[in-house]
Amino acid sequence: MTAAALVTLFLAALGAATILPFQSEVVFTAMQLGGDYPVWLLVLVASVGNTLGSVITYLMGIWIERFRDRRWFPFTPAQIERAQRWYNRWGLWSLLLTWAPFGDAIALAAGILRTPWPVFLVLVTIAKTGRYILLALATAGLVG
Template sequence: MDFSDAGVLGQIAGLFLAAFGAATLLPFQSEVVFVGLQVAGTLPLAALVVVASIGNTLGAVVNYAMGRGIERFRTRRWFPVNAAQLARAQRWYAKYGVWTLLLSWAPLGDPITVVAGVMRTPVWVFLLLVTLAKTGRFAVLGWLTAQATG
């Protein structure tokens, strides 16, 4: 595999950006890009999993960082949630704890990563659990796609 080829680099960059965007609060879908590249067969599955996992994890880090700094704006009119919603999310996270970060791969997992920042989850715990969840997601997606395409 020649990773210096512009087409391959473009595919890697596209997958990274799709995975990064999908992990933020923006409405992106990285699965379509991942499966499309896997079916095209121009990149090894392991490379797809690594690139998508790194992009997705770094996108979650953006959410975490937003959560770390967002509370200081809670009294502003434009703040995205009201005080009751924020308190409910904090109670939920306090009750179920850091293990909820293993759900960060799921469609509604992005807000969990924001709340983890608000709740000051240690960065190393956040990174460990989110990386496991995101990598597991892409590994399973790759395996399912391989089974379906034969």
């Protein structure tokens, strides 16, 4: 049991929730199957790392939005308005899908559209923790 392995899991989970091409499931599953760490600790470390990764992506959304009037900005005002209408209707609950492969885009949109910080954090934490709990249960089912 080493702290370095837990740091590796944390960084893999954090990277997986940003625009970087990381996969934390392989690291998580390997560590769980290795049996050196209690599952609750793996879920905690991975969930915190993955949630923090989404927070970074959310902050990137806040940061990039200030450039919306620039010529190079990737979205038109009409696209932003359409996204705001959609997000105002479904957006908050879509944060529960931030665990999915397209979840980075949802976290980025939440930042651009200024989702209230407490709401963002609660919903994303639920989604990310739920993801690792289900992964832990699925992995336990493979061996049990």
